[in-house]
Amino acid sequence: MSTHTIRLTVNGHEHVAEVPARLTLADFLRERLDLTATHLGCEHGVCGACTILLDGETARSCITLAAQADGSEIVTLEGIAGDGEDLHPVQQAFWDRHGMQCGFCTPGIILSTIELLDEHPQPTREQIDEALGGHLCRCTGYVKIVEAVQEAAQAMSDVRVVGRSPTPTRTRP
Amino acid sequence: MKPAPFDYAAPTSVQDALGLLAGNDGAKILAGGQSLIPLLNLRLAAPDLLIDLRRIPGLDGITRAGNELTIGATVRQRRAERDPAVREAAPLLTAALAEVGHPQIRSRGTIGGSIAHADPAAELPAVLVALDGRVIARGPGGERAIAAADFYRGFLTTALADDEILLAIVLPVAPPRTGAACVEVAQRAGDYAACGAVAQVTLDDAGGVSDARVALIGATDRPFRAYAVEEAIVGGESIAAAAGHAADGVEPIDDPRVPIAYRSHLAGVVTRRALEQARSRAT
8 A cells, every 4th residue: 555745734833744645635634634523424424523624625625635636725623713712703693592402513513504604694594504504513403503604794794894813703602 | 444455556657657567467556545545444455556746747637629628547536627618618527526535535536546547436437437437548559549338347347457557537518508417316415325316408499308318326236328318309309208218228237225127216216316307507
């Protein structure tokens, strides 16, 4: 089995690593970089728990090889809160709206929400469903998740309106 | 690690990729990997070598020349889905792309990969067949074009030879007054469809249907071109009546979740809905 030298940026940090061909990007992130917010559920691209941002777009890290990610820029859940922030506004909205129960699916859903709100700052219900349709949550029934996405959209647009940097408008209770 | 061990290569030219492929029965081409890597993780496939096309320049173009749209093998589905030039030239492709997996899959999945993988429940092969497109492939003996009607041979099987690589697909540009739609019935949104249909309708100056194209997704072991429906519509039958011919000549896949009778029924339903939507968009 061949090994490959990969160079990639993860959450703003550059990494150079030697990886076997069959190592998935998810395993690379979790086991080599200890970034364990990227969860592994089905490991064949169906459940969405392993979703990351790869060159600015959501992607399944369980069905992407680390070798394929050579040269790319990756953001995981660990990388979304800005300096000095406890939580990203989307995380804060999920906290406030209780948009999770066990939390296993949450990292992927948050990253897909960030991408959704980037493209559609005021998403319709249909756009939310389309963005989150690739994420299986077996606890919530999605009601609180959708509410959290809507709240995040509102919070982030409020921040934009008053012209501040996108920092959370509420603090953790 | 989930997959069985394999070697990986990312050659920088088609020539080098063909060299790696030649004489290696255990080699597989890797484009976006959104169908192949799940198969590796499940160990349903265990190739010796993956040949990744990502570093080969010139395979990621979308070009319109005359009445044809050419899409390179490594063009990612989401990019094509968002491309206004694709929407204008091939609205059926745009409509079908919105039904491929989920956005998180389409960001990595490629047009060429889906066409070559030949999953009977995949959307893009049905588009290729409905539009009478063609596949451009290169092997050791040179390049050739394969008509869509000759390309699909059965479950996960195409006319590509073991030593050939799909370089691009070519679709005819849609005429004016054309509308297109893709409709599926699946257990969950984004799942492989129990049955689906792609439909494209072109109107003449008087508002009559001058051309109709319909292909079924997931009905049988390959995309099924519903010529009987097309002829009925152009012959003046109503959409509802024409859709009644959808399952004519189909030998539906039988599986415990979707028995033959249900799948045959769905064929008519998705055909009617797709034609109605396509007709309403042809203005």
